[in-house]
Amino acid sequence: MGDTGTYDARTIRPSALRGAADGGRRAPAGRRAKPRWYLPAVLGADAAVTAASVALVLDRAGQPHPLGTAAVATATWIAVRAFRRRYRTGELGESRGALPVLHDWLILVAVLAVLAVATARTPEPYPALVALLPGLVGAVVCQRRLHRHLTAARRAAEAVDRVLVVGGPGALESAVQRLASRTDHPYAVVGTVLAGSGGALPGDGALPGGTAGAEWLGPELDGRVAGYRLVNAARRHRAELVLLAPGGCLTGDRLRELCWALHDAGLEVALTPGLVETSVKRLTASSVAGLTVLRVEPPLGDGAQAALKSAVDRCGAALGLLLLAPLLFLLALLIRLDSPGPALYRQRRVGRDQETFTMWKFRSMVPDADSRKGDLAPRNESDGLMFKMRRDPRVTRVGRFLRRTSLDELPQLFNVLRGDMSLVGPRPPLPEEVAEYDATALRRLRVKPGMTGLWQVSGRSDLSWDETVQLDLHYVDNWSFSSDLDVMSRTLRAVVDGRGAY
Template identity: 50%
Template structure:
């Protein structure tokens, strides 16, 4: 039976028992004003200081125009909508908006004949993007933490056939950082779903002749529970005209109506909505594999790896010397890994284990702490003293920059698997090999070895199916924090 996480389930009970006057408390209404204020300050303050340094007379006016233009661009691109504030990817959208801002101000300046110190203002606007990205990231984290505690959430009623209800509620229950708390379900037919949420109404399997036969029990349950949104999972017995009539009733009560199509782990940018002959259809774009974005990734990988190798040359030297002095054996450990399309390659790492580690692995097989195909032990006796330090800060991975430079790996991608792991992959797990493995990736920034095998596969497939340059930028930014924290590194 699917289980609802204790914290969220307890909070569901608490919210359901609160009086109607308090049901709307703890919403996220203040996040958008906070984001607006942060963006305004990010644009106005540096422009004011820069212009005041040259000509204090017009400093306030320039600062006001800069802030207004920045807010106009961000607002026009819907950055203050709650669904965007809940997203973790803020760096690339901020950079995109900044380019639009610069273009907009350049056009306005040319059209009005303004003779302002454009280069000075342009330099002053540089902090806009990073400061706004930091502000929105902080708000995202605060919002996610609030939702984990059952605050700033939307009370949801789920309607659908029992199996569909079970699937949706169970999927939402696996994570607690989203906006929905399921306070009730309304199954189609006499069978009961297995979820822990209470059954608050029930609809017949066949569409009734009177619209109110469907809408009346749903509306009564929505009013009684103080529902903020109704989630509907369409199916053979809830589609077409019946679904449309139910939407009429809910919209008449100003209750949001959301249809859940059943797609999972598909980012919104890949989904487009269109109509044909009165039918609403979803177009799911294929993952990015070719084109300008893919070329940009290749160029960024090669140039980024070359630059890092040059900049980190002193670190390479220091680590190599430490490994050499710590224990006998080669400085660099070379191991066969499987790359894109199942092609093997030789991956390099600074040695962090004793020389005969591969032989000892078979003797330690019974102590494996992973639940899947990976082999991990928190206190692995094969790891050397300096090896623990290198693993703690991921310094052992640095030689893989040469693999990136040679095209075997990417800066960002799934973890490069061993041949014996790949030999036991099923069809779903083999999809990890659709892209190049990475020096870092969602696995590395989400807990690394502390994650279960299923969580590891889910993260890798999310990356494979939804890759974009903005995803890579987000992972690289999060990698810095993950390396410093060292969570799951052993």
């Protein structure tokens, strides 16, 4: 088994693999290595916020037994969260979404309502709901802070699972490359085993990131011998999990025999079916004639969720225009005073199913910006089809502020109200960009473009072209109404942060 080299995004360095034997730093352990303060921090936040808010609100509202009610509410909240497995080590810090916490909170409200009726001590509903709301907010805030801390730790290869990847040529390379390209997951590759008929690895005999030739697990080996070798390889690398990438000789009975050997040795086993960027919500496992089958549901396109999205878009845009009317007028006035030209800028963009529409924005550049774009083409900082320039000389003084705060996008509420755009979706491209799209990039146009999207909450202009396309494709293939709510909740932080806005 060759040493695992340095991967692009995350690695366990060879010195870490040797650990204390040669005086190097200790090799990271798996999820058990999460900071011990995670659990008391979450439990403490859930208990303290709920107890304090219920006691104070009910006392101010003149409700009976505020302290006793606070104790019952706190105990019930912790019990609901524990029943939903929110305090398990494997769950702490893994999610940043607000919907699971909202589900827990709704269960809490229902349980407390039943208890109130059963004990004939029903508090007034409005003070009770107000008293419970801080518990929901506190849990969401704590969860997101924990997620950010865990993400930062994993960038340094901490609090991760030490993973041995096993697969045939092609499947092994693809799995290792995928794991090495990102750091927002708990898998750190510490070794590889190539399952095949012998020979050499494709290319120069190295896996992506510099992993030199791996140990072979040939099909001629007896199942028990192959399992024994695999267990020994996992122990040499102190792997906690073995990731199997089927293909070649890793099929059917051989996979089952390897799983037997690994499980008997106390190792965890995971299997990657080769699907990429597919949400687990679209997968359903079943057994057919002894075969384990994964059914992949098609992306949501129509139905109740699509109708709800359309209703929220139109109502949200109308309400936004009504509430923001004074701000829109003030911004238009500032633009006119800062530089000559109209306050609004319109441009042809490509929407759903390649239909063009006129998109509106506040003007952030000089009036002749389009005619000067060709002169600036050599200074384009984008690696793809879009034009990006961090210090674009065409941007006005007010325009820099508008772009930094994303206020230049507000007139697109008119496009959302008309139905050309959505509140959440891929970035609306220019016709000349679409003319250069390949079949993969064209799939971005299967949905309406949005005012915000995964591209905005993930770095905006700092993203490469490939990263932008992958984020948009992930949105198109795995869209749900709950994912839109998550993006909208993360947009405010992205706008305040301003990262990648230029």
